[in-house]
Amino acid sequence: MQERLTIVKVGGKVVENPETLTSFINDFSNIAGKKILVHGGGRSATAISEALGIETQMVDGRRITDAETLKVVVMVYAGLVNKNIVAQLQSLNKSAVGLCGADLDVVRAKKREVKDIDYGYVGDVVGVNVEQLLDLINNDVVPVVAPITHDGKGQLLNTNADTMASELAKALAMDYKVQLAFCFEKKGVLKDPEDDNSVIDTLDTELFQEYKAEGIISDGMIPKLDNGFAALKRGVDKIVISNTDGLKNGFSQGTNLKL
Numbered sequence: 001m002q003e004r005l006t007i008v009k010v011g012g013k014v015v016e017n018p019e020t021l022t023s024f025i026n027d028f029s030n031i032a033g034k035k036i037l038v039h040g041g042g043r044s045a046t047a048i049s050e051a052l053g054i055e056t057q058m059v060d061g062r063r064i065t066d067a068e069t070l071k072v073v074v075m076v077y078a079g080l081v082n083k084n085i086v087a088q089l090q091s092l093n094k095s096a097v098g099l100c101g102a103d104l105d106v107v108r109a110k111k112r113e114v115k116d117i118d119y120g121y122v123g124d125v126v127g128v129n130v131e132q133l134l135d136l137i138n139n140d141v142v143p144v145v146a147p148i149t150h151d152g153k154g155q156l157l158n159t160n161a162d163t164m165a166s167e168l169a170k171a172l173a174m175d176y177k178v179q180l181a182f183c184f185e186k187k188g189v190l191k192d193p194e195d196d197n198s199v200i201d202t203l204d205t206e207l208f209q210e211y212k213a214e215g216i217i218s219d220g221m222i223p224k225l226d227n228g229f230a231a232l233k234r235g236v237d238k239i240v241i242s243n244t245d246g247l248k249n250g251f252s253q254g255t256n257l258k259l
Ligand SMILES: Nc1ncnc2c1ncn2[C@@H]1O[C@H](COP(=O)(O)OP(=O)(O)O)[C@@H](O)[C@H]1O
Pocket: 010, 011, 012, 013, 040, 042, 061, 183, 184, 185, 186, 188, 189, 190, 191, 192, 193, 216, 217, 218, 219, 220, 221, 224
């Protein structure tokens, strides 16, 4: 039987608030077995861009990343947010290493081609260095991965953190029984966006299409679920969408995806 590997992606709202971040890291560190943490930080990057007078533009949940914005996202994701998380894991005696896609060549990407929209320095993942990741996790090191990739020719690129997490999950699904948790500020995918307790227990692709058409599922939740279903199709064992409480009790809370 394959060993379990847990990959947790934590989103911008949890990350930007020191209290929720510390509580999340505590819960994450208590997950038994091998694990990888992928973090976002979109809201922190937007706040710092604003402080620097750089305008933020998002299209379909993706940041238009010009040269100046790229500098901000590299500093915020691969710097401040990543190192802060690593330091907090070390304080709990977890051996953690902070990486962006360029470190150990863990995630390569290709600059997105300009079609209707020029996303700038946004990268679509083309390869995951499974060997390097296996080396780390098999040595009981927790990789903490920032959503910055590289093209192998020296160019850093900005990649959505949900995509990064699902690409890692798919790449490692051959070697481990992977469970992937998308952790954000709500209890799960909601049937009524106004009612925080209306969590959908199990969501299949049919229901997803229905709720999307009705506008019940919208915004950043759409690419998150697209990424989740894509990972399930590629052999990832379990996908759950929940708040940080969902990390406790063996991922029994939140929304489970089903094909
Ligand atoms: N049906 C829904 N249930 C829960 N959240 C939803 C739903 N539809 C849209 N959303 C929105 O999706 C957002 C989560 O997506 P996103 O902002 O990309 O997450 P993250 O913080 O993980 O990056 C939530 O903050 C919420 O506003």
